[in-house]
Amino acid sequence: MFSVDDCKIIEVPVVHTEAGNISVLENQENIPFDVKRIYYLYDVPMGSERGGHAHYELQQYVIAASGSFTFVLDDGCRKKEIFLNHPNKALHIVPGIWREMKDFSSGSVCVVLASLKYSESDYIRDYKSFIKYKNEKSRKY
Structure with a gap:
């Protein structure tokens, strides 16, 4: 059973050169899972909010490739x-x-590296259902 304390910022190594910087992510090296899907969000209108869901199994690495944004984890x-x-x-x-x-x-630009291919059945899209799932899960532990 994971908590928000298990969600952490990971420093990705940077190689500095005269021609710019490069950072590399590799499966099972500095990513603790095999990447099965990559997607990115861009042109998100200012003031918009995204997300509003949880996953049963999926892990993600999220990177601000350009600009900035805030994640609220619960x-x-x-x-x-x-x-x-x-x-x-x-x-x-x-x-x-x-x-x-x-x-x-x-x-x-938000780049997401995901541990699984897209599957609607892995999503919890209703917050009340999420709380119910977490309560049931915590009783098992």
Whole structure:
């Protein structure tokens, strides 16, 4: 059973060169899962919010490739806000965490590396259902 404390910022190594910087992420090296899907959000209107769901199994690494935005993470008991604004920092989101995104800056690009291919059955899209799931899960432990 994961909590918001299990969601952490991961420093992605940076190689500095005269021609710019490069950061590399590799399955089972500095990502603790095999990436099965990559997607990105962009052109999100200022003032918009995204997310509003949790996953049963999916893990994610989220990177602000450009600009900035804030994640609000919720484990059913506690909430935690994480501001992302640098491409060499990845937010590792573990399963069973409700997430919302807000405060997108102009021109922001959010890159997401996911541990599973898209499956609607892995989503919890209703907050009351999420709380029920977390309560049932905590009784098992």
